Amino acid sequence: MLITGGAGFIGTAVRRILNAVGAAPALLDNLSAYEPTTLSLLGTGPDDPQLTVGDICDETLVRDMVAQADYVIHAAAHSTVGGCATNPATHFHSNLAGTDTVLRAVAETPGVRRFVLLSTAQVYGSGDPHADPDQIRLFTEDQPVRPLNLYASAKVWAEFHTRQLLAPAGRDFTVLRPFSVYGPGQVPKPAAPSWVIAQFTMYAALGQELILNNGGRQVRDFLYRDDAAEAVTRSLLAPAASGQTLNLGTGTATSIRTVAGHVRAHFPETEVVDAPRPAQDPLGGRADITRSTSVLAWMPKVSVTEGIARYVEWVSTTPAAIPPWLREETSQSRITAWNSSAASRP
Template identity: 45%
Template sequence: MSLETLAGTRVLVTGAGGLIGSRLTAQLRRIGARPVSVCKIDAYPRRVYHDHFKILLDDLDFHVGDIAEPGMVHALISGCDYVVHAAALADVAACTRQPLDAIKANVIGTQRVLEAAAATPSVRRVVFVSSASVYGNQDPPPGGFAEFTEDAPLRPLSVYGSTKAWGEFQTAAVLGEAGISYAIARYFSVYGEPQIIKENSHSWVVAWFCMRAALGLPLHLHGGGRQVRDLVHVDDIATGTLHALIAPAAHNQTVNIGTGVGTTIREVAELVRLQYPDITVDDTPLPPGDPQGGYACTRRMGEVLGWRPGITVAEGIARYAAWLKNTPEAIPSWLRQPAAARP
């Protein structure tokens, strides 16, 4: 089904100020839909939202607020045809350090969205944004990488993964009872310009490596860089999510959004070194909750959504490096000062 069918519809997007949410709303506008946006706008300095994510805080359809607060979602969802629930505390390390914050954002916030959607007759479908972190670790075949299918048992290793698994079950329970169509989109490793790293985080490896490389800092391979990731460019993530919003076959389905290609962190480092040839690579300890990973089985995605990602990892990393070279001010000051002393 063509995404143009979204033209003229009203779509509530939670977490609309972030990398993914801002891409979703931009694409919705290009299609001719009207996104209604909500985000706390507290993860970065405000200039990051304006300068890099292109968020206009004076837009009448952009609302700064916390979806976990009573009444917030109910006040925005009236008249909406669709909902993309992308708001979350998505930093694995931050969720581990602050589990109560993760519960508020990812559990209570999700419950508020589901309750509001269940009570709104105009809503045709809700997409709950989940994560490959719900899979945890699986044994790979000899000499290969683990492939994650949607029917695999959920074995999250982190607070973040656990909250996403809960959100999946609760989406099915609440919206199934209300008779509202839903789809669960399990994102694999999202990357792409203008992703901005966060201090004390080990997520978003492409952005971390490129920003460190731009400052002449070594690239750290946690656990030797043997972990495997299915890296999906944010443009493909946004397009896949919108297909999940409207594809008839996605009704009440759980769908991986991935490329079906596994890339080790060491291979990511080598692709970054093509853009920054003088950079060195160091082995460092593996952080807690960091899964060995694998890649998405994309069979159901192709069948249900009738779509596949189109941006390769090599192309996406080259695009990010080119953006960073043209936008060096995107590198956070805490990474620069003093650059040589940063971990």
């Protein structure tokens, strides 16, 4: 078994589950996503015996690793919206060229029983452009995709490319669209505002304010790391997952203000500050998980309240997880950065 992006937040969580049941997946990662401290917190690094440090655009390496795999999980990606916008060359290398390299290797390898693509809920964009912007959206797998950024556009392409390359080759595949995954081990990156649980917890731990754009009325579907990893592992063997596109979420919309309230319950001195709604900032929505719960015989177990409590405990006992750039931020710098990012959206 092969996990590309195996040293990442989701990849390492999937690896833990597979190791626990006696599997020994091979990991492929170039270790560019995180600093060494974060990799250590995720339980990996250059000395990890299951890890091969390499590039998914390395044709020879990828072919060799895929040739030894019966299942392939493709989780490698340059995965922040802001990072893709500021570094489009790296975005293209990782999200397009790298995905193509992996898919061609799978198409050429009869021994691969199933390929699992980790896409993203960002392919839905803001949903129906004619709907009330203050209406909470319900995203279903069969609705039109409307990507709003380079990262989401690349994932739409990856979904179609998966079908167009693997179906004619007779390779089985499943496409997964995770919503807002969070949990212990998640270390925020700049320009990744969807990682709000991690950011709010770390800001509160540092005694900083929690900024609520639009009063925190925006909503997200927050899926705990272990629940997401379980769904990924189930997708490897579930017969009904063959050829399917599946949402991974909880089916529940949680407001950003509610997240702030849960975080403040652990850091009661934390101040919450309302800020204006950035231009073109969608209210957000939730996943329709009817198909995924049926196909995978899976149901998320960890509530947002419990998940945030677990994340707070992890940050409290692992202060080194808080990155230097986040320590240096101020309330004003955060508002400026958010407004700048939102204004650049189509």
